[in-house]
Amino acid sequence: MLYDLKAKIEKNQQLSASVYYLELSMPKIPAKLKPGHFVHIRLMHTNDPLLRRPLSVNRIVERKLKNKIIRNIGIVYKIVGKGTNLLKEMAAGEQVDVLGPLGNGFELACLKPKQPIILVSGGMGIAPLVFLAQTLSKAIPEKQITAFLGMDTKKNLILADNLKKLGCAVHISTDDGSQGFKGYVSELLEKKLLKLKPNELNPYIYACGPKPMLKAVGMVAAKFNLSGQVSLDEMMGCGIGACLGCVIKTVDLKKQQPFVYKRICKDGPVFGINEILWEE
Ligand SMILES: Cc1cc2nc3c(=O)[nH]c(=O)nc-3n(C[C@H](O)[C@H](O)[C@H](O)COP(=O)(O)OP(=O)(O)OC[C@H]3O[C@@H](n4cnc5c(N)ncnc54)[C@H](O)[C@@H]3O)c2cc1C
Ligand code: FES
Missing domain, CATH: 3.40.50.80 (Nucleotide-binding domain of ferredoxin-NADP reductase (FNR) module)
Incomplete structure (x- = not known):
C-alpha cells in the first residue's frame, strides 16, 4: 500500500559537516515498511525543486507519548544540492509531504538458518x-x-x-x-x-x-x-x-x-x- 502523507518533522539534527538526521512522525507508518524501502519527499513550502527527493528509511524509532508507543521514521541524508540544502533548514514542527514506501526492499526470506x-x-x-x-x-x-x-x-x-x-x-x-x-x-x-x-x-x-x-x-x-x-x-x-x-x-x-x-x-x-x- 502506497501512502501520500503529511509528516511532521520531529528532529532535524546535524550529524557531521554535511549529514543530517531527520525524524518524521506521521498519522501511520505503513505496516509493510521494510529495510531497503525508500520514501519520496516533497518540500511543501516551495515548488523549487518541483520533484520529490528519494531518501531511504534509516530506522524505525519507538517513542513513548502519553502512555502510548508511537513509531517514527528516521532518515539520514547528505547535503548534496538544492533539495537537501532546503531540507536542512527546516525545523521541528514543520511538515513535509512523504510518498512511500517505495521500491522493493531487501529480501530476507532467502537467508539460510545460521547463515552469517x-x-x-x-x-x-x-x-x-x-x-x-x-x-x-x-x-x-x-x-x-x-x-x-x-x-x-x-x-x-x-x-x-x-x-x-x-x-x-x-x-x-x-x-x-x-x-x-x-x-x-x-x-x-x-x-x-x-x-x-x-x-x-x-x-x-x-x-x-x-x-x-x-x-x-x-x-x-x-x-x-x-x-x-x-x-x-x-x-x-x-x-x-x-x-x-x-x-x-x-x-x-x-x-x-x-x-x-x-x-x-x-x-x-x-x-x-x-x-x-x-x-x-
Ligand atoms: C532509492 C534511493 C535512496 C536514497 N537514499 C538516500 C539516503 O538515505 N540518504 C542520502 O543522503 N541520500 C540518499 N539518496 C540520494 C538522494 O536522493 C540525493 O542525494 C538527493 O536526491 C539529492 O537532492 P538535492 O536536491 O539535494 O540535489 P540535486 O540538486 O538534485 O543534485 C545535486 C547534484 O547531485 C547529483 N545527484 C543528485 N541525486 C543523485 C543521486 N541519487 N545519485 C547520484 N548523484 C545524484 C546531481 O547530478 C547533481 O549534480 C537516495 C537515492 C535513491 C535513488
Ligand atoms: S523514477 Fe520514474 S520510472 Fe523510476
Missing part, C-alpha cells in the same frame, strides 16, 4: 543498512552480522556506533587511510573473505553505495561464489515506475534476451548481487 550476514556500505549507502541490521537483530537475535563500512575520510564516517549497538562487528575502510583499512571497502571485504575457513557456512551479502563500489563488491562475491543483494542509488523523476527515467540494464533471468531494462525505483532499488550489467 555481511553488510557492505559505501558513503551514504550505510543509511538503509542500519534499518536492515535493526530488523535482522530483532527477527533473528542470534544472527552473526559483520559490517564493512567504506568512507572517503574519518571525519565523514557516520552510524558505525549504531551498527555496533545493534550487535554488528564493524570493519572500516577509508580512501585516505585516516581510519581503519586504507583503500576501498571492496578490497577490505576481499581481504576478510580470504580468511574464511572452508567448513564455514558462506555469508550472505547486502550492499548499498555508489555504482562502482557495488560493481566491485559484485566481483568479489562472484570470486567467492557468494549470494547477495545490492541497493542502487540513482537520480529519480517519478519514483513510482512511470517515467522510465531510472532504468538500468540487467541480466535476463529467463535467458531469452541479451539484457532487460529494469526500473530502479519500482523493480529495485534492490537487485541480485550479480543481476546488474554494469556499463561504467
Whole structure:
C-alpha cells in the first residue's frame, strides 16, 4: 500500500559537516515498511525543486507519548544540492509531504538458518543498512552480522556506533587511510573473505553505495561464489515506475534476451548481487 502523507518533522539534527538526521512522525507508518524501502519527499513550502527527493528509511524509532508507543521514521541524508540544502533548514514542527514506501526492499526470506550476514556500505549507502541490521537483530537475535563500512575520510564516517549497538562487528575502510583499512571497502571485504575457513557456512551479502563500489563488491562475491543483494542509488523523476527515467540494464533471468531494462525505483532499488550489467 502506497501512502501520500503529511509528516511532521520531529528532529532535524546535524550529524557531521554535511549529514543530517531527520525524524518524521506521521498519522501511520505503513505496516509493510521494510529495510531497503525508500520514501519520496516533497518540500511543501516551495515548488523549487518541483520533484520529490528519494531518501531511504534509516530506522524505525519507538517513542513513548502519553502512555502510548508511537513509531517514527528516521532518515539520514547528505547535503548534496538544492533539495537537501532546503531540507536542512527546516525545523521541528514543520511538515513535509512523504510518498512511500517505495521500491522493493531487501529480501530476507532467502537467508539460510545460521547463515552469517555481511553488510557492505559505501558513503551514504550505510543509511538503509542500519534499518536492515535493526530488523535482522530483532527477527533473528542470534544472527552473526559483520559490517564493512567504506568512507572517503574519518571525519565523514557516520552510524558505525549504531551498527555496533545493534550487535554488528564493524570493519572500516577509508580512501585516505585516516581510519581503519586504507583503500576501498571492496578490497577490505576481499581481504576478510580470504580468511574464511572452508567448513564455514558462506555469508550472505547486502550492499548499498555508489555504482562502482557495488560493481566491485559484485566481483568479489562472484570470486567467492557468494549470494547477495545490492541497493542502487540513482537520480529519480517519478519514483513510482512511470517515467522510465531510472532504468538500468540487467541480466535476463529467463535467458531469452541479451539484457532487460529494469526500473530502479519500482523493480529495485534492490537487485541480485550479480543481476546488474554494469556499463561504467
Ligand atoms: C532509492 C534511493 C535512496 C536514497 N537514499 C538516500 C539516503 O538515505 N540518504 C542520502 O543522503 N541520500 C540518499 N539518496 C540520494 C538522494 O536522493 C540525493 O542525494 C538527493 O536526491 C539529492 O537532492 P538535492 O536536491 O539535494 O540535489 P540535486 O540538486 O538534485 O543534485 C545535486 C547534484 O547531485 C547529483 N545527484 C543528485 N541525486 C543523485 C543521486 N541519487 N545519485 C547520484 N548523484 C545524484 C546531481 O547530478 C547533481 O549534480 C537516495 C537515492 C535513491 C535513488
Ligand atoms: S523514477 Fe520514474 S520510472 Fe523510476
